[in-house]
Amino acid sequence: MYQVSRGIYRELSPEIVTGRDGHEAVLRSSEQAIERLATDRHYFAAPARSLFREIRVHFPIQAQAHVWAVVRDYMAAADGAIAQLTTHGRDVFGNRLNCRATTRRGSSCRRAPSNANGYCPSHQHLAITEDIDLASAA
Ligand SMILES: [Zn+2]
DSSP, X not given: OHHHHHHHHHHHGGXXXXXXXXXXXXXXXXXXXXXXXXXXXXXXXXXXXXXXXXXXXXSOGGGHHHHHHHHHHHHHHHHHHHHHHTTTSBOTTSOBOOOSOBOTTSSBOOSOOOSTTOOOXXXXXXXXXXXXXHHHHO
């Protein structure tokens, strides 16, 4: 997974203008974004935009468009790869995933999610209502 964050860093590092601290910050932010994407992708809204916002201060104005393009492309590729890897009830680090639903008693559902939407078979209806919410919000 860290190939992705190193890839982002490698492509962008010649354009960093904030010195050694800037290099460290860009690498660390990229690693954190990928890690969060890998473990928490259902709750990580707009990962590319959030990483871009975090690191853009380390680049000059004329490099911003390139920085955004690199971040967007790498994060999209990573998200696709992670979605594929997390369909068998484990995250990319091998940790067991739990269903995203909360039970009537208020604790989280302990069953394994059955597919990429992150819900177990008995909570699939929540994924459907979520899609409807997103569609009506758009
Ligand atoms: Zn469930």
